Every structure is written in C-alpha cells, then in structure tokens.
Amino acid sequence: MTAVRPASAGTLTYETLLARARGGELGPHPAGLRVAVAFTTRQAVRHDGRGTGYRNEVLGLRVGAAVGSCAVEPGATADGVVEECAGAEVERLLDHPLEPVRVAALDAYLMHVAPHTPAHGARPVRVPAGTSLEKSRARARAVVGLLHLPPGATVLVVGVVNSLLEALRARRLAYVPCDFKGGVTEWGEAVAGDALAGAHRCDALLVSGMTLGNGTFEPLRRHALEHGKQLVMFAQSGSAVLPRLLGHGVSAVCAEPYPFFWLDGGPSTLHLYQGGVR
Incomplete structure (x- = not known):
C-alpha cells in the first residue's frame, strides 16, 4: 500500500x-x-x-x-x-x-x-470512442488503476458509479458504496449515507470531486492523512483543484475537465496525477 x-x-x-x-x-x-x-x-x-x-x-x-x-x-x-x-x-x-x-x-x-499538461504533472490517457457504457468502463479502469492495493482490500467509494464498482470487483477488491442519495447498487448492495463512518472500516478511499461542492471532502481528506490511507479522487468537479492537494491527503487524481466523457461518443482525454503538481 x-x-x-x-x-x-x-x-x-x-x-x-x-x-x-x-x-x-x-x-x-x-x-x-x-x-x-x-x-x-x-x-x-x-x-x-x-x-x-x-x-x-x-x-x-x-x-x-x-x-x-x-x-x-x-x-x-x-x-x-x-x-x-x-x-x-x-x-x-x-x-x-x-x-x-x-x-x-x-x-x-x-x-x-496551470492547464492539464505534462508540464504541470498530468499524464494524459485517451478514452476511445464508444457507447456511453464503453466510455464509462474505460474511465473506471483508469481511475481504479490509481489504487495500489492487494486483492481482498476494502475501498470506500463516495459517489457511486456502477462502472467503478465493476472495475473494483474485477480487481477482487471489496468496497463500501456511499452516496447521499442512498439506494442500492447494480448488484443489490445497500448504499450507505455516512461516508466518514464507512471510511474507518476501509483500507483506501475512492472519492468523487463533487464532495468539494457539498462540503464532505475535507473530513475525508483529513481521515486519509491521519490514518495513512490512499485517497484517490475522480474529478469532473474541481479537476484542477484536487491535484493541488496531492501529498496533503490526496494520493492520486483522475482529472476530467469539461467536456466530460458522457457528452460525446468520440474519443476524450483523462489526466492522471500522482505525486506533486508543478
């Protein structure tokens, strides 16, 4: 880890x-x-x-x-x-x-x-053209690839995206899904509403950038920092904000500025960050 x-x-x-x-x-x-x-x-x-x-x-x-x-x-x-x-x-x-x-x-x-360029620490990854589901799965594989965990580890997922859960399952990683909306996942698993409570029973955190806008990001960042856990952000919200917090609780970011993958069937680009931002 x-x-x-x-x-x-x-x-x-x-x-x-x-x-x-x-x-x-x-x-x-x-x-x-x-x-x-x-x-x-x-x-x-x-x-x-x-x-x-x-x-x-x-x-x-x-x-x-x-x-x-x-x-x-x-x-x-x-x-x-x-x-x-x-x-x-x-x-x-x-x-x-x-x-x-x-x-x-x-x-x-x-x-x-500081746009998303290699000069500023970003590694571009191309998402091939395809259906909405194909592109969602391609993004999910890139996001989950930023986690460095052995099979059997448990990941808190904040902002439930079924393609992300599917990619974690393929890696044989357990997860605790969490979202304000509650409900169930595609596989009938209950979605928790309290992310911080779930974080205590997880080895790493996989968190949506939308937590910046609803005020739930900072407690999760502090938890990751204090407990030495990986915090990987998948960020359409705040894609240029979160790379600035690498090494300050955030361990990696999949940054996806507008226009997002779901807006078009053509190829699109993700920007992956690990380590510091220049």
Missing part, C-alpha cells in the same frame, strides 16, 4: 488553497479575470444492460480557454445564479455564498493558470 505523507504545519486544505487564490498567490490576481460564460449541464443516464440510472447537473464557468466545473444536486442551480456569474470577476466568485460557485470559480482559475 502506498504511504501518504503525514500531517504537518504546511498541510494544504481546500480552504487555504481558496484563500491563496483570492490573494493572487497562485498566479495573476483574480480581480483582473472575468467569467465570460456561465452555464449548467444536465443529464439523465440509463446505460443499456444496466438496471439503474442516475441524474447529474454541473455548473460550468469559463475563464479564458478554461472551464471550471462543480456538480450540484439536480435542479439546485437557479437561472439567476448563472446570470450573476456571467461577466463577474473571479475574485468576487471566490467569495460567493454558494459553495459550488466558489468551487467552479477556483477550478476555472487554476485551470487558467
């Missing part, structure tokens, strides 16, 4: 990263940058051959060539929020009262400053 750096006085958190961005410590001052386009992307999914489906909604903010994203609960983003964000200074949105807006603004800012 890969060791995770112990906690130290210099440990970064999401909030300290946000504060540094507000102060212009990570690049150009955000007061000088504006959001050109704000939008939401909504989807409902039911793959052929699968008995269950799900819905997603993602807030997107464009700064220059970069799009920052944060998942929200379906129907939670009022049209007024999108209109408010369009044309706004990034500095103001980093202080917005809604957490998903702050996450999307930070994500756009950091991707503008």
